[in-house]
Amino acid sequence: MTAATPPANRPRRQGSIPGRIALYATLSVLLLVFIAPMIWAVSGSFKLRGDIFEYPPKLIPSPATLDNFRxxxxxxxxxxxxxxxxxxxxxxxxxxxxxxxxxxxxxxxxxxxxxxxxxxxxxxxxxxxxxxxxxxxxxxxxxxxxxxxxxxxxxxxxxxxxxxxxxxxxxxxxxxxxxxxxxxxxxxxxxxxxxxxxxxxxxxxxxxxxxxxxxxxxxxxxxxxxxxxxxxxxxxxxxxxxxxxxxxxxxxxxxxxxxxxxxxxxxxxxxxxxxxxxxxxxxxxxx
Structure with a gap:
C-alpha cells in the first residue's frame, strides 16, 4: 500500500500544471491591463503631438522629443x-x-x-x-x-x-x-x-x-x-x-x-x- 501512494499523487501534480498556467496567464493579462495606460503615457510623452494617436500605435517614439516636457x-x-x-x-x-x-x-x-x-x-x-x-x-x-x-x-x-x-x-x-x-x-x-x-x-x-x-x-x-x-x-x-x-x-x-x-x-x-x-x-x- 505504501508503494502505491506515489502514483496516486502523480495525477494531482500533473493536474496542477494547467491550473498554474491559467493562473499565471490571468495575472499576466491583469498586469498588462493595469500597466498599459502608464506605458502609453510614458511613450506618448516623448512623441510629437501629431504622433500620439497614430495608428497602429508605436511603443517606441520615433522620433523621440523632450519638447513636451519643456x-x-x-x-x-x-x-x-x-x-x-x-x-x-x-x-x-x-x-x-x-x-x-x-x-x-x-x-x-x-x-x-x-x-x-x-x-x-x-x-x-x-x-x-x-x-x-x-x-x-x-x-x-x-x-x-x-x-x-x-x-x-x-x-x-x-x-x-x-x-x-x-x-x-x-x-x-x-x-x-x-x-x-x-x-x-x-x-x-x-x-x-x-x-x-x-x-x-x-x-x-x-x-x-x-x-x-x-x-x-x-x-x-x-x-x-x-x-x-x-x-x-x-x-x-x-x-x-x-x-x-x-x-x-x-x-x-x-x-x-x-x-x-x-x-x-x-x-x-x-x-x-x-x-x-x-x-x-x-x-x-x-x-
Missing part, C-alpha cells in the same frame, strides 16, 4: 502645482499617521465615558461620501478664516476614520496588555508608553496607512476644485484637468504632466513597500 515646464506653472500637491500630501500624511495611531491606541486600550458612542459615530462616518460634507466643510473653513490653501488642503485628511479603525484593530490584535503594564511598572507615562512601546510595534500598519493616506490626499480632485480659485495655487490633478479641458486638448502637455505626477506616488510605494506588504499580510492573517 513646453509644460516653461509654459505652465507645473512646478507650483507639484510642490503644493506633494508638500500638503506629505504634511497631511504625517499628521494623519500620528493622530490615527494615537486615537486607535485610545480606543483599543482605554475605557472612558462615551467611548462606544464616539467610536460608533466615527466608524459610521465611513459610510458618508465626501461630496455630502463638501459644502458644510467649505462653509466652515471659510467662516473660520482658514481658507488659505496651505491649511485647507491639509485639514480634511488629518484624522481619517478608516485609519483610526485600522490602528484600533491592529493594536487590539497585536499588542497585549501585559507589555503596557510592564512599561507602567517601569515608571513610563501613558504618552511615553505610546511613543516608546506602541509606535515601534505599529510600523507595518503605519506604513500601509501612510501609502493609502498619501494617495488619498495627493490625488484628491473635488476638494481643491471647490477651494482654490487661482491657477498658480492649483494642485496637480487640477492643473492637468485644465490642460485636458483646454480648447485644443493639450495631450502633448497632459501626458508628460501625468508622468511627472506619478513620480511621488511611485517613490512613496517603493520606500514603504515592505511595511505595506507586512501590514496587509498581518491584517489578512489576523483579521
Amino acid at each position: 513646453n509644460l515646464l516653461d509654459g505652465e506653472p507645473f512646478w507650483n502645482w507639484f510642490f503644493i500637491s506633494v508638500t500638503t500630501a506629505l504634511i497631511a500624511t504625517a499628521i494623519a499617521v500620528f493622530v490615527c495611531a494615537l486615537a486607535g491606541f485610545a480606543f483599543a486600550k482605554y475605557r472612558f465615558a462615551g467611548k462606544r458612542l464616539l467610536f460608533s459615530v466615527m466608524f459610521s462616518s465611513l459610510s458618508v461620501p465626501f461630496a455630502v460634507i463638501l459644502v458644510p466643510l467649505f462653509v466652515l473653513i471659510v467662516k473660520s478664516g482658514l481658507s488659505n490653501p496651505w491649511f485647507a488642503l491639509i485639514v480634511p485628511w488629518v484624522a481619517p476614520a478608516f485609519g483610526i479603525f485600522m490602528m484600533q484593530q491592529y493594536i487590539i490584535q497585536s499588542i497585549p496588555d501585559e507589555i503596557l503594564e510592564a512599561a507602567r511598572i517601569d515608571g513610563a507615562t501613558e504618552f511615553g508608553i505610546f511613543l516608546r512601546v506602541v509606535l515601534p510595534l505599529l510600523r507595518p500598519p503605519l506604513g500601509a496607512l501612510a501609502v493609502w493616506q498619501f494617495l488619498q490626499s495627493y490625488n484628491h480632485f473635488l476638494w481643491p476644485l471647490v477651494l482654490i480659485s487661482e491657477t498658480d495655487n492649483y494642485t496637480v490633478p487640477l492643473g492637468l484637468n485644465i490642460l485636458f479641458k483646454a480648447e485644443n486638448r493639450s495631450f502633448d502637455l497632459v501626458l508628460p504632466g501625468a508622468v511627472l505626477a506619478s513620480v511621488p506616488t511611485i517613490l512613496v510605494f517603493l520606500l514603504l513597500r515592505k511595511q505595506l506588504l507586512e501590514g496587509l499580510s498581518t491584517g489578512a492573517v489576523k483579521g
Whole structure:
C-alpha cells in the first residue's frame, strides 16, 4: 500500500500544471491591463503631438522629443502645482499617521465615558461620501478664516476614520496588555508608553496607512476644485484637468504632466513597500 501512494499523487501534480498556467496567464493579462495606460503615457510623452494617436500605435517614439516636457515646464506653472500637491500630501500624511495611531491606541486600550458612542459615530462616518460634507466643510473653513490653501488642503485628511479603525484593530490584535503594564511598572507615562512601546510595534500598519493616506490626499480632485480659485495655487490633478479641458486638448502637455505626477506616488510605494506588504499580510492573517 505504501508503494502505491506515489502514483496516486502523480495525477494531482500533473493536474496542477494547467491550473498554474491559467493562473499565471490571468495575472499576466491583469498586469498588462493595469500597466498599459502608464506605458502609453510614458511613450506618448516623448512623441510629437501629431504622433500620439497614430495608428497602429508605436511603443517606441520615433522620433523621440523632450519638447513636451519643456513646453509644460516653461509654459505652465507645473512646478507650483507639484510642490503644493506633494508638500500638503506629505504634511497631511504625517499628521494623519500620528493622530490615527494615537486615537486607535485610545480606543483599543482605554475605557472612558462615551467611548462606544464616539467610536460608533466615527466608524459610521465611513459610510458618508465626501461630496455630502463638501459644502458644510467649505462653509466652515471659510467662516473660520482658514481658507488659505496651505491649511485647507491639509485639514480634511488629518484624522481619517478608516485609519483610526485600522490602528484600533491592529493594536487590539497585536499588542497585549501585559507589555503596557510592564512599561507602567517601569515608571513610563501613558504618552511615553505610546511613543516608546506602541509606535515601534505599529510600523507595518503605519506604513500601509501612510501609502493609502498619501494617495488619498495627493490625488484628491473635488476638494481643491471647490477651494482654490487661482491657477498658480492649483494642485496637480487640477492643473492637468485644465490642460485636458483646454480648447485644443493639450495631450502633448497632459501626458508628460501625468508622468511627472506619478513620480511621488511611485517613490512613496517603493520606500514603504515592505511595511505595506507586512501590514496587509498581518491584517489578512489576523483579521
